[in-house]
Amino acid sequence: MKVKVLGFAGAEFPGFHPPGFLIDGKLLLDAGTIGASLSENDQWKIRHIFITHAHLDHIKGIPFLADNIIIKNKTHNVTVIGIAPALKTLKKNLLNNKIWPDFTVIPSPKNAVLKFVEIRAGRTIQLNGYKVTAYRVNHAVPAAGYVVEDEKGKKLLYTGDTGPTNTIWEKACSMKIHRAIIEVSFPNRMEALAIETGHLTPKLLMKELEKMKIIPDELLITHPKPQHIKTITNELQRLRKPNIRLLKDGEVINI
Ligand SMILES: [Zn+2]
Ligand SMILES: [Zn+2]
Numbered sequence: 001m002k003v004k005v006l007g008f009a010g011a012e013f014p015g016f017h018p019p020g021f022l023i024d025g026k027l028l029l030d031a032g033t034i035g036a037s038l039s040e041n042d043q044w045k046i047r048h049i050f051i052t053h054a055h056l057d058h059i060k061g062i063p064f065l066a067d068n069i070i071i072k073n074k075t076h077n078v079t080v081i082g083i084a085p086a087l088k089t090l091k092k093n094l095l096n097n098k099i100w101p102d103f104t105v106i107p108s109p110k111n112a113v114l115k116f117v118e119i120r121a122g123r124t125i126q127l128n129g130y131k132v133t134a135y136r137v138n139h140a141v142p143a144a145g146y147v148v149e150d151e152k153g154k155k156l157l158y159t160g161d162t163g164p165t166n167t168i169w170e171k172a173c174s175m176k177i178h179r180a181i182i183e184v185s186f187p188n189r190m191e192a193l194a195i196e197t198g199h200l201t202p203k204l205l206m207k208e209l210e211k212m213k214i215i216p217d218e219l220l221i222t223h224p225k226p227q228h229i230k231t232i233t234n235e236l237q238r239l240r241k242p243n244i245r246l247l248k249d250g251e252v253i254n255i
Contacts, residue, residue, distance in 0.1 A: 007033030034061030052160025053143035054089035137162035139198035173212035180216035
């Protein structure tokens with residue numbers, strides 16, 4: 001499994017794009033960044049997008065991708081998969097013909113550019129040799145993280161945005177996970193804000209690790225606020241865990 005980091009940050013600045021993790025060129029986890037990182041040809045290769053939740057920094061690539069598709073080729077389509085409340089929010093508040101055209105019925109309802117498919121928490125969807133399972137996490141809005149398993153049995157866990165939570169650790173981390181992309185948004189001194197808004201700090205991450213039966217082989221940290229990147233980096237180093245590190249925009253992870 002090859003994972004390209006289109007964006008990893010919890011905000012947007014040069015070199016810091018919102019979350020988007022492209023698996024083997026075709027399956028995307030979160031869509032905070034698409035067109036800002038991928039050529040037109042590479043954008044066409046994306047066939048499935050799993051979204052963790054409906055916050056703008058995780059979905060904002062979708063309306064622009066849909067627009068690129070309609071400009072180029074009206075027969076191409078992309079399937080957007082997420083838990084029901086996230087899909088409902090996108091449809092009602094973004095693809096509502098006010099903020100953006102409703103690409104779930106354009107150019108026609110049968111051949112729409114975007115197809116929405118619900119995944120229920122705890123369930124697995126199989127597609128093109130991948131098994132993707134959703135697990136509820138604890139965020140300010142309904143949200144789910146995912147475990148993606150490829151044909152070789154390699155497993156990637158991605159939390160999306162979450163504060164302290166249980167199910168994903170108890171269920172997914174009872175098996176061997178090769179890489180885990182976990183959010184840490186704020187430095188330790190902002191713990192109250194992290195809890196209030198459903199995010200983690202390095203210190204809170206340590207407590208989450210205790211809930212895992214099997215610690216993933218490597219913990220890759222996503223969603224830091226770039227304004228606090230130095231502090232978060234230092235605090236992660238001070239955890240003295242050799243297998244934890246911060247991700248970077250544009251890097252490729254081979255699993
Ligand atoms: Zn969020
Ligand atoms: Zn976010």
